[in-house]
Amino acid sequence: MHQLLSSQPDDQAAFSSAVSQASALMGAGHYQEAIDLLLSWSDAVRRHPAACSTLAFLMLQTGKTQEAVNWFEAAMVVSPGDPQVIRGLGQACHANGEFERALSCYAMILASGQGDKVDLTYRRALLLADMKRFDEALEGFGAVLALDPQHALAEGKRIELLKARGDMDGAIAAASESCKTRPKNAACWIRLGTLLQHCNQNAAALLAYDRGLTLAPDDFTALYNKALALRDLDRPEEALFCAQQALRLDGSDREVLLLCGSIEQMLGNVEAAKICFRQVAAMGAARHYPAATQPAKLHALMLFSPVGGNTPYEDLIKGAPFDADLFVVIPGYSHDPAKLDIGADIIVNLVAEPDRGLDTIDATREMVDLLSLPVVNHPTLIAGTNRESIAELLADLPNAVMPVTKKVMPADLVAAVRRSEAPPLPVIVRQSGFHGGEMMELVADADTLVAFAGEAGDQSLYLTHYVDYSSKDGHFRKYRFIFVGGEILPYHLAIGDVWKVHHASTRMAEIEWMRHEEEDFLNHPERYFGERQMAVLAEIQRRVGLDYFGIDCGLDHDGNVVIFEVNATMLIHLRNKGFEYKDPHVYAIKRAFERMLQARVEQSRAAS
CATH class of the missing domain: 3.30.1490.20 (ATP-grasp fold, A domain)
Known part of the structure; x- marks a missing residue:
């Protein structure tokens, strides 16, 4: 074929034929072939407005964002002021990360009064959200809905943005309004249920799910989430029925299989639970958590047992710079080593409760032995962390009280x-x-x-x-530290009126001085735990030997560390509404965990 379009009729006919062929290829979904054909006439395409614009949109549709920008620029030369071309250039610049230029494109068309105002306002709002100009983005989505109250995408994005910003009340209010606007839309009710469930308003979530399921009885998400809500409301029989309905829709879904197994376990149906868990184990990785930014710094293989107690891990690895794959450990089930060979750099053992069965610890050890990788919290060390063993291990610790x-x-x-x-x-x-x-x-x-x-x-x-660890003011104080590698980091201080102190059950949300004291402890732990007390914690870290674990402890009137609990099941989380001062310390623990993994991987590579 000729590269240039001459004035000869045959050349014009051949080019027209090529454009028609490209259009047919596009219609059949053969986008790359259409691109190749148009590129073979590239000089002619540059002089033909429709062909140039078509090639630009094809590049955009196939993810070739820089090429799309180039061809839209070419289209602007032959079609100056064409709103479709300017809009396309805005889309291409947005996809290519040229946010300010994309914003200028949208502003240009909106100012001209040309083009689809609703579509342009929506695209501009999406762009502002990606630019982290959230207030303007919310205004933008609101403007779209003012122009078109039935714009489901803008409605959904606005609710999603409110949720991402932590404005759950606003998100729920917006979702409730969408249900009033479109009461026959199942997706609106299901979305409202999901938001309510996220806020632990499970009873209200159930009502929303039921409305959604009346309209869409086979909605997998609604059935699965409703089962979760019923489980959390301690209605396991109903939860199992609902989960099994979801399972009938997709029998290979790992999450619903894990849910069915967990509910069977609650009901005492141990063998039925293990059948579900074995099905998940046979599938390989039960869950994959990609690194927040790519390329990932490392790849972790995490071992988790649904029949045992585990280290809470979701918030620990959320937004982490490493990839992670979660594998299920079940006593009596042997994993295929080939399925475990996923190119991991390190094993993170999450199975952390020896009192839930040493057979689970043994099964975890067998999995670890299949791979020659560094291990965080080796199962052999976990086996020695039951309460009786810890009490014996720390019985003679100076400056400490180990009941x-x-x-x-x-x-x-x-x-x-x-x-x-x-x-x-x-x-x-x-x-x-x-x-x-x-x-x-x-x-x-x-x-x-x-x-x-x-x-x-x-x-x-x-x-x-029982050891009376009350403070001089009559309150009981429980301090939690997390040990990560060689670091000892404060996580929280719970202050209660009775001996059994748990942060969630105290009156700290209502009493300002208690929150101020916790914040001061987190920012200045040395004011509460001096050299003598920190030496106790350091010795505990040395004796226990785990890579990641926690301690709950108090201080008696003589300044001795009163040890309540030492194990790897300690919870850290980012759900700290009303206690936002805790967040930086959670992130400090997360960063220490990431540093520890990286250091262990580097040590292993250096030794090999």
């Missing part, structure tokens, strides 16, 4: 009480494998102790000597 802790079976405890061999009272008794104050009481008499043991069934118990 004696013993593990017993309920029947043995009842027999001991009947023989008048009960432990000294009062005593803290708890069911093994539970954290966060669940299944735990301070017992002052033998009858109550026997009753607690009776309710435990076959679940083993821990008996812990």
Whole structure:
């Protein structure tokens, strides 16, 4: 074919034929072939307005953003002032990261009064959101809705932006308004349910999901999220029915299989739960978390057991600079080594609760042994972190109070009480494998102790000597530090009126001085834990030997560190509404975790 279009009729006919062929290729979805054909007539295309614009849009559609910009510029030469070309150039510049230029393009057309005002206003708002000019973007989406109240995309983006900015009340109000505007639209109700569920308003979320499911009975997202809400409302039978409905729609969805398994487990259907979990394990990675920015600094293989206790990891790795793949560990199931060979640089073991079954720890160790990679929180070390073992490990720690802790079976405890061999009272008794104050009481008499043991069934118990750690003002203070590699970082201070202190159950949200004290502790931990106390924490870190774990502790009147709990199941999170001063310290822990992974990978590479 000729590269130039001459004045000869045959050349004009050939070019027209090429343009027609390109149009047919586009219609059939063969975009690259259409591009190649038009490029073979590139000089002629540059002089033909429609062909030049078509090639530019083809480049944009196939993700060739810089080429799209170049061809739209060429189209501007032959079609100056064409609103479609200017709009296309704006889209191409936006996609290519030339935000200011894209904004100028949209402003030019809007000022001229040409083009589709609704579409241009919407695209401008999208651009402003990507430029992080969020207030202007919200105004822009509002302007679109003022022009076209039924503009579903603008409505959705506005709600999405409100949510991303943390304005959940605004997002919920906007979603509620969309349900009033379009009451027959299932997507509006389902979106409202999702927002309510995000705010733990599960009962209200259920009402929204039910309205959505009335309109779209087979909506997978609504069924799955409704099952989650029912589970969280402690309605497991209904939750399982709903999850199984979702599973019938997509039997290979890993998340719904994990949900079905977790609910079966709640209901005591252990074998049914394991069937679900094995199905997920057989699929390879259960979840993939891409790095926030690419290329990723490293690739982590994370081991998680749905039948055991795990290190809470979601907020720990959210927005991280590394890729991560989550694999499920199930006792009795052996992974195919080929499926584990995903090019990972490091293993992060999340299985962290030895009281949920040493067989799970053993299965995790078997998986670790399949791969020659550095391991964070090796399963062998996790096996020694049950409460009784930790109490023995730290019993002789100077400047610390490690309450004696013993593990017993309920029947043995009842027999001991009947023989008048009960432990000294009062005593803290708890069911093994539970954290966060669940299944735990301070017992002052033998009858109550026997009753607690009776309710435990076959679940083993821990008996812990009670230490009065109240401060001089009568309040109880529980400090949490997180150990990451060689660092010791403060996470929170919970101040309560009673001995059982958990941050979420205190009155700190209502009492300003308590929040000020926690903020001061986080910013200046040395004011509370001096050299003597920090030396205690450093020795705990050395003896325990884990790469990542936490401690809950107090201080007695003599300044000794009173140790409550030391393990790798400690929670850190970014849901700190009303306690926003905590966020920088969560991020400090996240960054320390990332540094630790990077250092371990570099050490491994240097040694190989």
